[in-house]
Amino acid sequence: MDAVVKFTNQSQGKDRLFRATQYACALSIYLLRKNTERKDLVAKLKSLENNMSTGRKLLRLGNTANSIEAAKRTMQLSDRVLCLCLTAANINRALYFICDNVLWAKSIGLIGNIDKERWSLNSSRWYLYSLVMNLTRDVYEVVRLMVQKGRDECFKEKMDQNLGQSPEVAEVVIPQLDAFVFLLLETLKSHPAVALDTVKNICDLFIPLDKLGIYKSNAGVVGFCGLISSLIGIITLAQPTLKIKP
Numbered sequence: 001m002d003a004v005v006k007f008t009n010q011s012q013g014k015d016r017l018f019r020a021t022q023y024a025c026a027l028s029i030y031l032l033r034k035n036t037e038r039k040d041l042v043a044k045l046k047s048l049e050n051n052m053s054t055g056r057k058l059l060r061l062g063n064t065a066n067s068i069e070a071a072k073r074t075m076q077l078s079d080r081v082l083c084l085c086l087t088a089a090n091i092n093r094a095l096y097f098i099c100d101n102v103l104w105a106k107s108i109g110l111i112g113n114i115d116k117e118r119w120s121l122n123s124s125r126w127y128l129y130s131l132v133m134n135l136t137r138d139v140y141e142v143v144r145l146m147v148q149k150g151r152d153e154c155f156k157e158k159m160d161q162n163l164g165q166s167p168e169v170a171e172v173v174i175p176q177l178d179a180f181v182f183l184l185l186e187t188l189k190s191h192p193a194v195a196l197d198t199v200k201n202i203c204d205l206f207i208p209l210d211k212l213g214i215y216k217s218n219a220g221v222v223g224f225c226g227l228i229s230s231l232i233g234i235i236t237l238a239q240p241t242l243k244i245k246p
């Protein structure tokens with residue numbers, strides 16, 4: 001078990017690189033779709049995208065164990081909200097990887113008669129639940145930090161100075177909204193790890209929403225969001241201080 005978890009952690013970098021490539025291909029294919037002269041290139045990109053997707057499935061075989069281990073850890077958190085959100089996110093993530101592994105086994109012919117479409121939809125559904133729990137945690141974190149910052153005396157002065165310069169705006173347009181946006185932006189600026197995690201989770205959200213037909217975007221949006229979230233994933237792996245904790 002430990003060896004599986006360790007290996008999966010080591011292959012995370014490769015998975016993220018593959019994922020970025022996969023979505024970069026998807027985005028390029030979308031952008032080149034009307035270009036009849038580039039048919040060859042599009043065919044090559046499609047094959048690369050498929051290879052990346054299949055390759056990643058192999059790298060992810062150990063991720064179920066990895067997610068269960070993570071769930072065990074987050075269950076110990078003393079903050080009730082964090083404990084609930086992260087444990088639920090990790091359990092849903094484990095269920096997602098089980099579906100993913102079954103689909104992989106089917107794709108190499110290891111198992112025969114399963115309803116591929118249904119397993120694929122279920123996998124997207126667990127992924128979506130995991131993302132929603134992660135986003136709930138992000139919102140909780142942002143609100144907590146905003147309250148903290150709002151109470152800070154130095155920050156209050158800075159806010160008065162900034163917003164006080166335009167009294168007509170402050171008086172006419174709902175001043176609370178102004179203050180709220182200012183506080184939100186300042187909070188995100190001083191906690192880049194939280195900001196990056198939020199952007200990443202929002203970007204990721206478009207992928208299962210599109211697959212499940214809850215919110216249909218187009219292949220370009222999905223490719224773009226997938227690419228941005230993969231790049232954030234690479235940044236946080238390369239620069240652990242930018243990764244949200246716990």
Ligand SMILES: *[C@@H]1O[C@H](CO)[C@@H](O)[C@H](O)[C@H]1NC(C)=O
Nearest residue numbers: 089093127130131134204246
């Ligand atoms: C949710 O957050 C955890 C901890 O940051 C992360 O390991 C996991 O990959 C996230 N889940 C999804 C579906 O992105």
